[in-house]
Amino acid sequence: MDTAAARSRLEAMLDDLDRSIAILRGEHPGRDSSAADAGSGLSDSDRVEAALESLERHRNAVGAALDRIAGGTYGLCIGCGAPVPEGRLEARPDAARCVACQAKHDRAMR
Template sequence: MDAPHTNAFKRQLETQRADLLAQIAQQRGGIASRAEVAAEHFSHNEDSDAQVNTARDLEFALNEHETAELAAIDEALARVTAGTYGQCTDCDATIPDARLSAAPEAARCIGCQEKAERHPH
């Protein structure tokens, strides 16, 4: 992939990363973790332990998803730096621009991604 093309995806990844970090900070209300926010929200006496635990579990799941998304973006930016961005990490095939436009953090071509989803390690 040529440098101008790669740089366009790099800018998209950097914007996506900044937006995600801003979203995480806003949802947490600053420095509090999601679990702390959920516990505070559901800490009223009328709330059952089940409600508090459910809210806390949801917050942990959201945090895990955002952490994985942030890691995928950081890995894509590392591939840009390494000069391997746009190549499938499994088979070395070129990932189509349409796929990268839709998911600039994509590490695999569609075929390898489907295999990975069917047979997770």
């Protein structure tokens, strides 16, 4: 994948993620301390917190991909150093690992 095209896609992803994070934070700035809604509020807050954590992890991955572009290592697996397949980068421009290394990483994270 052309790094200029990758950078453009990643920057657009970063903008979208920032907007989504800001919306979630704006709608749910903190946990509801109301006793009447304690059960449902906690559940909603937990879902919002989980969504924010997921968005922030994705944002970090996109930022790391932009750093790899700047450092000249974009498209190289951070696990083994082999090129990440073009199709994988097309589908996931923030992909940091080849499929084999990603599978190993995922197993290790369980």
